[in-house]
Amino acid sequence: MEVYEVNKHKENDYDVPMQDLSKEDDNQGYFNSNYNYKYQHAGSFVESKSGRVLLVIIIVIILLSFGILMGLAIATLYEIGKVQSCDSMNGAVLGAVSSTTSNNNNNDNDNHNDNNPICSCSELVYEMRFMQGQLNQVLNKTVACAVDDNSEILNATETLLKATGDSAQKLINIVNTLSNLQDTSTSTAGVASDILLVAKQLLVLHNDSTALPTSCKQVKQEQPNSPSGTYILSTASGDGTYETYCNMGELCGSGGGWTRLAYLDMTDATENCPSALRLYQSGGVRCCGRPVSGIGSCASVQFPSNGISYSQICGRVTGYQFASTDATVTGNLNSNYVDGVSITRGSPRKHVWTxxxxxxxxxxxxxxxxxxxxxxxxxxxxxxxxxxxxxxTGQTLFVNDPLWDGQGCGSLELTCCSAPGLPWFHRDYGSTTTTDYIELRVCGDESTANEDVTVGLYEIYVQ
Incomplete structure (x- = not known):
């Protein structure tokens, strides 16, 4: 392919298609030529007047965006100062993605305190000033990023502006809500959480994961009134963030602060089976079993702990029987020793529950x-x-009586169906802690044509 070099005294890799460059002559970038070549050197374009103007515009937009956010935060403080009374800080959540609007339907055992005693608005103002400090951190980081690395700024601008725009709208909504609180006792439980969320999300844009907790237990310790919901957490190593559900109520006889590592609910039409499992459908029931196999096998799904150090595991699994499952068979923990589900931790495997x-x-x-x-x-x-x-049995998926829910038990199962804690299983290792990943295996000792066990729901927590 023939290439025409405009600036032969510069040798680098900044060659781009001519059609991608501006067709207007700015005396430094692209210029008209009689040559019919496909490529032209773009080094001078980066240093052109339009390039510098674009950079200045971008920096101005970013600074204006954060100026708006700061103004809205100040306006929010002003409105809070007018409020005569407020409810408890039950919604002031460190790192929460959702507060009073969190969907807590995933957990039947969420028994956190919903009482809302009257508290002093000075506490809310204190929280708001803390959040204003967080926004100041964001502004400082943005200014620090405004260096001469043009390409990096260009790549990040779209994401940054979208996030600041969304955050500004959230703050506007909060100000409007607070404006109506003077003559009412409307709960302000979620206000501090929502504004703190704005600051946290913007800090995450700058990869400042040190501002985030590393587990739901830490959230509960730092903010005891935190509600159950989805939270942004930092990995224990501090090199990344992720979202997960925190159960702040009691589970398996232990107080709140449970971090969810695994979750699947196939009654949700938007959910899909993990890639290692195969979809079954019958009578409106969707569930996941082993891939087609002509012999006994296990299909495995692993759930990382993200470095969380835990000493307790609490979870539940609901499944369905397909054809003639045979309960347990001979074999060790690493074999297909059961027609059912094996839950283990770490490598080598350590048994948790069967x-x-x-x-x-x-x-x-x-x-x-x-x-x-x-x-x-x-x-x-x-x-x-x-x-x-x-x-x-035949080739039947028995969807009318789910497994391991303690319901619909026959005469041979009455003892099993009265097992303590059912449907929740619980392992407490006392003072021994671990960061092991959790593994869930669906196993059968014969071919999938003859028998299988499927899962329709699972959720596993650690603390």
Missing amino acids: LISGWSDTHNVNPCRCNQQPQAFIGNNYFCESGNPTSN
Whole structure:
């Protein structure tokens, strides 16, 4: 391919297609030529007048955006000063993505305190001033970023302006809400949380993850009245951030501050099976089982801890029986020792819980042996149930009786269905902590044509 060099005294890799350059002559960039060449050197374009003007405009826009945010924050403080009384700071959440509007339907055991005693507005003002300091950090970081690295600024501008625009709208909404609080007792529980969220999100844009907590337990310790909801957390190493659900109520007999590592609910039409599992559908039920296999196998899904040091695991799994599952079989922890779900942690695997699918809940053919201990490595850390109420199986997905929910139990399962904590399993390792990942395996000792176990819901927390 023939290339025409405009500035031959500069040798670098800044060659771009001619059609991507401006067609107007600014005496330094592209100029008309009789040559019909496809490429022209773009080094001078970067240093052109238009390039410098563009950079100045970008910096001005960024500074104006943050100026607006600061003005809105000050206006918010002014409106708060007018409020005569306020509710508890129940919504002042460090790192929260959602406060009073959080969707907490995912957790039946969320029992956090919803009482709202009257508190002093000075506390809210204090929180607001703290948030104003956070916004000042953002502004300082933005100014520091306004250096001569033009390409980096150009790439980040669109994302930054969108975030500041969204944040400005949130602050406008908050100011409007506070303006109506003078003669009412409307709760201000979510106001501090929402403004703090703005600052946190903007700090994340600058990769300042040190401003964020690393676990839901830390959030609960620093803000005891934090509600359950989705939070932005920093990885323990501080090199990244992620969003996760925090359960701030009691789970498995322990207080709030549970970090969710794993979640799937196939009743949500927008949810898909993990890539390692295969979709089953029957009678309006969607669930996930092993990929097609002609032999016994396990399909694995792993959930990282993101460096969280934990000593407790609490979770639940709901599944469905397909055809003739045989409960437990011989084998070790690394084998397909169960027709069901095996939950372990770390490598080498350490057993957490086993969820077993029996053949039938009324016929004594490979049933749940509720009065007998299974393999030694399982111990008493298991649930067992069958979804088949008959003596026949066939190629049937038994969707009318979900597994491991403690409901619809037959005569052979009554002991299993009275297991403590069901449907929640719980492991407490005392003073021993770990950062192990959690692994969920769906296993069967025969081909998927003959039998399988599927999962329709799981959620696993650590603390």
